[in-house]
Amino acid sequence: MGGDLAPQAPVAACLLALAELDSAHTIQLIGRVDDVAAELDAQLRAAPAIPPGIRDRITIIHAPDVVEMSEKPTAAIRSKPNSSMVVGLKRHATGQADAFVSAGNTGAQMAASVFLLKLHAGLTRPAIAAVFPTARNPVVVLDAGANVDCSAEELVQFARLGAVYADDILGRTNPSVGLLSIGEEAEKGNAAVKEAHKLLEASDLNFAGNCEGRDILAGGSTRGPVDVVVCDGFVGNVLLKFYESVPGMIMAMMTRGGVPEEVLAKIFQGFDYSDYGGAPLLGVKGVSIISHGSSSPRAIKNAIGVALRAVERRMVEHIGRRLEHTAMSRT
Amino acid sequence: MGGDLAPQAPVAACLLALAELDSAHTIQLIGRVDDVAAELDAQLRAAPAIPPGIRDRITIIHAPDVVEMSEKPTAAIRSKPNSSMVVGLKRHATGQADAFVSAGNTGAQMAASVFLLKLHAGLTRPAIAAVFPTARNPVVVLDAGANVDCSAEELVQFARLGAVYADDILGRTNPSVGLLSIGEEAEKGNAAVKEAHKLLEASDLNFAGNCEGRDILAGGSTRGPVDVVVCDGFVGNVLLKFYESVPGMIMAMMTRGGVPEEVLAKIFQGFDYSDYGGAPLLGVKGVSIISHGSSSPRAIKNAIGVALRAVERRMVEHIGRRLEHTAMSRT
Numbered sequence: 001m002g003g004d005l006a007p008q009a010p011v012a013a014c015l016l017a018l019a020e021l022d023s024a025h026t027i028q029l030i031g032r033v034d035d036v037a038a039e040l041d042a043q044l045r046a047a048p049a050i051p052p053g054i055r056d057r058i059t060i061i062h063a064p065d066v067v068e069m070s071e072k073p074t075a076a077i078r079s080k081p082n083s084s085m086v087v088g089l090k091r092h093a094t095g096q097a098d099a100f101v102s103a104g105n106t107g108a109q110m111a112a113s114v115f116l117l118k119l120h121a122g123l124t125r126p127a128i129a130a131v132f133p134t135a136r137n138p139v140v141v142l143d144a145g146a147n148v149d150c151s152a153e154e155l156v157q158f159a160r161l162g163a164v165y166a167d168d169i170l171g172r173t174n175p176s177v178g179l180l181s182i183g184e185e186a187e188k189g190n191a192a193v194k195e196a197h198k199l200l201e202a203s204d205l206n207f208a209g210n211c212e213g214r215d216i217l218a219g220g221s222t223r224g225p226v227d228v229v230v231c232d233g234f235v236g237n238v239l240l241k242f243y244e245s246v247p248g249m250i251m252a253m254m255t256r257g258g259v260p261e262e263v264l265a266k267i268f269q270g271f272d273y274s275d276y277g278g279a280p281l282l283g284v285k286g287v288s289i290i291s292h293g294s295s296s297p298r299a300i301k302n303a304i305g306v307a308l309r310a311v312e313r314r315m316v317e318h319i320g321r322r323l324e325h326t327a328m329s330r331t
Numbered sequence: 332m333g334g335d336l337a338p339q340a341p342v343a344a345c346l347l348a349l350a351e352l353d354s355a356h357t358i359q360l361i362g363r364v365d366d367v368a369a370e371l372d373a374q375l376r377a378a379p380a381i382p383p384g385i386r387d388r389i390t391i392i393h394a395p396d397v398v399e400m401s402e403k404p405t406a407a408i409r410s411k412p413n414s415s416m417v418v419g420l421k422r423h424a425t426g427q428a429d430a431f432v433s434a435g436n437t438g439a440q441m442a443a444s445v446f447l448l449k450l451h452a453g454l455t456r457p458a459i460a461a462v463f464p465t466a467r468n469p470v471v472v473l474d475a476g477a478n479v480d481c482s483a484e485e486l487v488q489f490a491r492l493g494a495v496y497a498d499d500i501l502g503r504t505n506p507s508v509g510l511l512s513i514g515e516e517a518e519k520g521n522a523a524v525k526e527a528h529k530l531l532e533a534s535d536l537n538f539a540g541n542c543e544g545r546d547i548l549a550g551g552s553t554r555g556p557v558d559v560v561v562c563d564g565f566v567g568n569v570l571l572k573f574y575e576s577v578p579g580m581i582m583a584m585m586t587r588g589g590v591p592e593e594v595l596a597k598i599f600q601g602f603d604y605s606d607y608g609g610a611p612l613l614g615v616k617g618v619s620i621i622s623h624g625s626s627s628p629r630a631i632k633n634a635i636g637v638a639l640r641a642v643e644r645r646m647v648e649h650i651g652r653r654l655e656h657t658a659m660s661r662t
Contacts (some may be wrong), residue, residue, distance in 0.1 A: 044657070044659070059419060134580065135340045135580045146366065148520065148521035149521045181565075181569075181570065182564070182568040184475055189479065190479035190480045190565045191480055213568065213570060213572030213574075213575075213576065214573065214576040215576075216573060216576070217573070217576045217580045218576060219623070232521075234513055234566065235569055237513040237543075238513065238543070238566055239544060240544065241543050241545040242548070244544075244545060244574070245546075245549060246548065246577055249465065249466045251550075252536055252598075253466055253598050254585075254590075257594060258594065263588060263589065264561055266365055267584050267585060267587075272542065
């Protein structure tokens with residue numbers, strides 16, 4: 001029921017995903033059963049080509065309440081235990097689902113994920129990992145909005161989480177981590193960043209030093225390529241939303257400049273955020289994928305793909321192991 | 332002598348600027364007199380079409396020392412009173428020059444500007460104002476790197492400085508100010524931003540509420556158009572450098588996608604940072620324009636143009652009056 005386009009977009013995404021996934025995979029749609037069933041029936045009726053087997057892989061789980069997009073996260077979670085957000089995450093927490101995807105209230109999803117799935121030992125906060133497409137390989141930027149006013153230790157935690165994500169989901173071996181700052185020198189940055197620089201230098205991570213704003217799309221700092229860029233959630237969220245607004249502006253300029261739309265569409269393939277679909281909330285002991293409120297069916301379908309990869313690659317287990325290893329090597 | 336391409340680029344910029352400006356305007360080149368004179372002679376010899384009157388409008392002021400790009404700002408300023416940076420700013424401070432432009436060490440320029448030109452009463456820090464080109468009107472973003480870890484009061488000061496800049500230099504009447512945050516609601520943001528939101532609401536500024544990352548290029552928030560975007564210097568610097576890296580990446584993608592270069596050049600007109608040339612250091616009692624270390628002659632020429640406009644529009648006087656007015660209305 002979450003997001004600006006529910007239940008239409010999630011239901012359509014579910015049908016798209018199941019058509020692509022092999023028959024072992026099933027989806028549970030969580031929400032007001034009458035609304036969801038009516039939407040599902042309508043979409044199936046409108047697309048008679050969808051094989052009947054698809055419907056059998058969908059279960060509708062009733063959740064009478066809805067967390068609205070504007071509600072205060074913690075209050076909403078407490079006052080609405082029967083919301084699709086809480087019911088869905090609870091099913092994941094109790095092993096009745098392998099992953100959870102939502103385009104609903106991001107703050108509520110974070111709060112409920114931490115509350116129900118719990119954080120890995122050693123972590124104080126979860127982080128949202130966003131994938132930034134570049135002209136070469138995409139780069140993982142985190143935190144993209146789960147935290148503001150981060151400590152140096154939290155920035156280092158984000159580095160560990162991002163490294164596992166880059167390895168498991170993007171297939172980067174021994175991923176290198178850059179620290180976002182305003183100069184390449186160790187003494188440049190705000191207080192938290194300067195302290196984090198020291199901690200990262202001393203860590204077992206493949207630290208590539210400071211990254212400046214211009215290094216993100218270049219995919220590397222002066223020290224070499226970068227797979228993961230670490231920053232606090234204020235900076236990361238501003239950057240992510242800024243970057244998401246660039247293609248639209250460029251497309252408009254190009255179209256006005258006479259470049260044909262089909263040429264543009266081809267060039268910008270891979271530059272649409274809906275290609276990545278969802279940003280995982282890293283640090284919780286489960287797979288909780290956050291999609292934009294305005295996500296299209298295609299974006300949510302791709303978010304389901306991210307969830308599936310995270311499960312198949314055992315990302316959560318790897319994060320736990322990495323954090324445990326770090327804790328042990330400290331003692 | 333400042334910048335990666337000195338003295339070639341500043342000397343070439345000087346010749347470009349004087350050819351465009353009317354004959355009342357003169358330029359003082361500050362630096363090692365032998366090096367600068369040799370460079371100037373060489374450039375004049377190589378371009379015999381330059382009218383001889385141009386040379387008469389150039390004075391070379393000897394400054395034997397150079398602040399290197401990697402030097403620590405405050406130490407460099409103290410230990411090199413005869414550097415081109417200090418000598419040039421001193422001439423401006425003592426009324427022997429109306430404005431100062433440099434592509435040298437930014438930190439040193441800031442430190443020397445504050446030290447020699449002094450801050451307006453009521454300010455604790457200066458701010459760098461960067462102009463972000465958009466598909467419509469450019470937007471002023473500040474602070475773009477003079478400050479990290481800003482207080483709420485400093486963010487409000489940036490708003491006042493940016494409003495005068497947008498009015499005087501970009502010709503916006505009663506410019507509207509947005510506060511960069513991670514959500515449009517007043518309670519979204521980090522501690523300093525949340526507090527600044529309250530102060531801005533209560534101020535006499537034309538406050539447009541919070542801006543998200545996506546609102547900058549759109550030139551407006553949900554409350555309406557935005558001329559000035561306020562943020563701390565860490566966020567602003569990351570964003571500025573990130574944005575400056577976008578055209579290069581897009582151009583490369585487009586060229587690879589078969590879009591002819593001349594079409595691109597036309598579309599991207601106005602998107603080159605060298606069109607804006609220099610970012611003024613606002614808050615000091617003088618005109619101190621900061622150019623990129625790697626500035627081309629064209630970029631520095633445009634920085635000279637920004638300096639000229641600031642002088643002609645009496646920007647510094649307007650900033651002083653605006654801050655005084657604010658101080659008075661508080662008592």
